[in-house]
Amino acid sequence: MSGSQSSLREANRAAVLDAVKRHGGLTQVELTGATGLSAATVSTIVKELVATELVAVRSTTRSGRRAQLVTLTHRLGLAAGVEIGHRRLRVALADASHDVLAEQVLPLPSEHRADTTLDRVALLVVELTERIGRELDEVVGVGVAVPAPVDPESGTVTAPGVLHGWDGVAVAQVLEKRIARPVFADNDANLGALAESAVGAAKDCYDALYVRVSHGTGAGIVLGGRVLHGVAGTAGEIGHVLVDPGGAICRCGSRGCLDTVVGGPAFLEPLRTSHGTLTLRDVVTRAVAGDPGCARVVADAGAVVGRVVADLATSVAPQRVVVGGELAETGDVLLAPLREALRRRALLDVPHPLDVVPAALGPRAELVGAIVLALQSTDLLPSAGIVPVDRPRAEHEASAGGRTS
Amino acid sequence: MSRDRTPLLALRQVVKRFGAVEALVGVDLEVRAGEVVALVGDNGAGKSTVAKIVAGVLTPDAGLVEIDGEPVTIGSPAAANRLGVATVFQDLALSENLDVTQNIFLGRELRTRQGFLRDLEMERVTRQILQTLTVRVPSVRTPLRTLSGGQRQAVAIARTLVGEPRVVVLDEPTAALSVAQTAEVLTHVQRLRDMGLGVILISHNMTDVRAVSDRIEVLRHGRNNGSFEATASHEAILAAITGAA
Numbered sequence: 001m002s003g004s005q006s007s008l009r010e011a012n013r014a015a016v017l018d019a020v021k022r023h024g025g026l027t028q029v030e031l032t033g034a035t036g037l038s039a040a041t042v043s044t045i046v047k048e049l050v051a052t053e054l055v056a057v058r059s060t061t062r063s064g065r066r067a068q069l070v071t072l073t074h075r076l077g078l079a080a081g082v083e084i085g086h087r088r089l090r091v092a093l094a095d096a097s098h099d100v101l102a103e104q105v106l107p108l109p110s111e112h113r114a115d116t117t118l119d120r121v122a123l124l125v126v127e128l129t130e131r132i133g134r135e136l137d138e139v140v141g142v143g144v145a146v147p148a149p150v151d152p153e154s155g156t157v158t159a160p161g162v163l164h165g166w167d168g169v170a171v172a173q174v175l176e177k178r179i180a181r182p183v184f185a186d187n188d189a190n191l192g193a194l195a196e197s198a199v200g201a202a203k204d205c206y207d208a209l210y211v212r213v214s215h216g217t218g219a220g221i222v223l224g225g226r227v228l229h230g231v232a233g234t235a236g237e238i239g240h241v242l243v244d245p246g247g248a249i250c251r252c253g254s255r256g257c258l259d260t261v262v263g264g265p266a267f268l269e270p271l272r273t274s275h276g277t278l279t280l281r282d283v284v285t286r287a288v289a290g291d292p293g294c295a296r297v298v299a300d301a302g303a304v305v306g307r308v309v310a311d312l313a314t315s316v317a318p319q320r321v322v323v324g325g326e327l328a329e330t331g332d333v334l335l336a337p338l339r340e341a342l343r344r345r346a347l348l349d350v351p352h353p354l355d356v357v358p359a360a361l362g363p364r365a366e367l368v369g370a371i372v373l374a375l376q377s378t379d380l381l382p383s384a385g386i387v388p389v390d391r392p393r394a395e396h397e398a399s400a401g402g403r404t405s
Numbered sequence: 406m407s408r409d410r411t412p413l414l415a416l417r418q419v420v421k422r423f424g425a426v427e428a429l430v431g432v433d434l435e436v437r438a439g440e441v442v443a444l445v446g447d448n449g450a451g452k453s454t455v456a457k458i459v460a461g462v463l464t465p466d467a468g469l470v471e472i473d474g475e476p477v478t479i480g481s482p483a484a485a486n487r488l489g490v491a492t493v494f495q496d497l498a499l500s501e502n503l504d505v506t507q508n509i510f511l512g513r514e515l516r517t518r519q520g521f522l523r524d525l526e527m528e529r530v531t532r533q534i535l536q537t538l539t540v541r542v543p544s545v546r547t548p549l550r551t552l553s554g555g556q557r558q559a560v561a562i563a564r565t566l567v568g569e570p571r572v573v574v575l576d577e578p579t580a581a582l583s584v585a586q587t588a589e590v591l592t593h594v595q596r597l598r599d600m601g602l603g604v605i606l607i608s609h610n611m612t613d614v615r616a617v618s619d620r621i622e623v624l625r626h627g628r629n630n631g632s633f634e635a636t637a638s639h640e641a642i643l644a645a646i647t648g649a650a
Contacts, residue, residue, distance in 0.1 A: 087616075089588075104585050104588050104589070105588060105592055106584070106587070106588035106591065106592075106616075107588075107591045107592065107595060107616040107617050108612075108616050109611075109612055109614075109615030109616045109635070109639075110615070110635065110636045111636070111638070112612075116612060120584050123583070123584040123585075124584050124585055124588065127583055127584060127585035128585065131585070277619060277634065279619075285599070
């Protein structure tokens with residue numbers, strides 16, 4: 001590679017654009033930190049990019065000081081984010097700065113079918129585009145979060161039995177056929193992890209875990225700033241880690257998976273005698289309102305999930321654990337016993353206790369992740385001449401790296 | 406969302422005849438606080454007749470209607486309102502030429518002692534109700550004719566809330582709506598449930614019904630033909646509707 005001035009400037013320009021694209025919007029100071037370039041270089045590059053209308057600059061405040069926020073310009077198109085849940089579907093349209101322009105939630109029946117649901121996804125994307133007065137061809141990409149392992153290359157649900165009626169469904173391909181836009185699918189916990197590491201609570205982390213506790217439990221493993229997928233996208237499927245060797249058979253076919261204890265029907269069953277038939281949403285609302293029975297069930301779930309996360313964290317040694325999903329909306333009801341389970345592992349206390357925080361994006365993490373996936377997967381910036389640039393390590397990351405040795 | 410054991414509203418062995426035609430033959434139905442009960446069935450199964458009896462439009466020929474476990478007579482729509490039962494019929498009964506607030510207070514406008522309309526107060530209440538339901542309309546003074554089908558349905562639902570009801574009956578609320586509009590209406594149904602109201606949802610659309618209901622009651626030829634939990638399969642419910650089971 002030639003070391004000429006122009007190719008160096010091109011690489012720096014790409015690094016700045018890449019950082020803005022990854023985080024949606026950054027101040028010039030933050031850009032300096034994210035790219036490792038000098039303040040002067042960042043300032044020059046931002047000026048150039050503003051002149052070519054690739055980015056826009058607006059005033060904002062960071063920790064009480066005035067700052068210049070750099071975002072991608074609106075003319076770069078829209079991204080659609082789709083979150084398919086067990087009982088609801090969420091669709092959002094966002095611009096290149098991750099600003100959500102329109103959003104709609106649709107309650108879904110239990111065990112909903114892939115064909116009907118994907119049909120509705122396509123119609124919702126079209127209707128939302130119309131609602132904000134834009135054209136469908138302005139949508140540069142659609143990201144889809146699916147509550148089952150997905151092969152990120154093909155966008156196909158890989159693990160049989162995990163999501164009833166969705167075995168082997170080529171989510172990305174089916175949707176692409178219906179709306180004729182590029183579609184990218186991934187597992188919901190992986191996308192939650194992507195969102196939290198790009199714009200959320202793990203923004204400053206090199207290695208992090210995102211744990212999603214909802215109708216099922218899943219994890220997204222972020223290593224070196226990238227989400228780990230593993231073979232067939234099944235990495236981080238902690239819902240299918242053995243917790244009870246003599247337990248019930250899981251829908252995946254194994255015995256005693258975490259999912260047979262937390263989140264599913266088995267989780268609601270203990271409340272049936274005292275509380276009648278409740279939905280997961282009811283349990284969360286009531287636990288927040290202080291119902292002791294519902295809080296008990298959520299806390300027990302936190303302890304069980306905590307033990308599984310402790311094993312995973314001991315293997316991976318992340319800088320932070322971010323907890324999301326519907327049960328995380330109960331705050332410390334879930335998080336306190338989960339933290340407690342991690343405290344019991346000696347290695348997770350070195351050099352200081354492992355940080356366990358709620359998702360900064362709250363219940364929107366997966367949806368935002370789907371938007372980030374759509375934006376990162378499509379070439380928004382054809383003229384930028386992107387050269388892959390390794391993300392430099394920030395200071396704290398360099399020091400955290402020494403922790404394991 | 407407290408789910409008392411006593412139903413807010415119950416029909417016990419209700420019978421309704423139109424001449425020689427038996428529209429309802431001993432129908433039972435219960436709805437509790439914070440519960441969405443769906444009423445499904447083919448055309449002519451008696452769903453709308455049930456709605457009309459509960460709304461006070463029709464009176465049953467036999468059987469009991471109970472509120473809080475006490476037998477009552479719902480002799481007129483006004484009586485239904487007084488008993489805390491509000492119904493939104495399929496035609497919505499809204500006025501195209503009036504705005505959102507005027508529609509919501511149509512026929513029960515707030516007035517000062519001198520007889521002047523208390524416009525600001527009505528706007529305030531409207532705004533508050535739309536907010537509780539998380540309804541998205543441009544303004545409380547937007548003329549109804551400019552609203553979408555889903556927004557109209559929302560205004561019709563909001564209208565029932567002025568009387569602070571405990572049971573809301575929705576007759577085919579998602580018929581002829583687009584997916585985005587259906588999504589809005591179903592979200593409103595969930596809101597009503599979260600507010601602790603009992604909801605009776607009459608619908609043909611099995612996907613919508615299974616998405617928001619706690620219990621699904623099937624009517625067939627004017628008779629109860631099965632009661633299902635929301636997790637029951639589409640096929641099982643369909644079999645009860647068509648009589649295959």
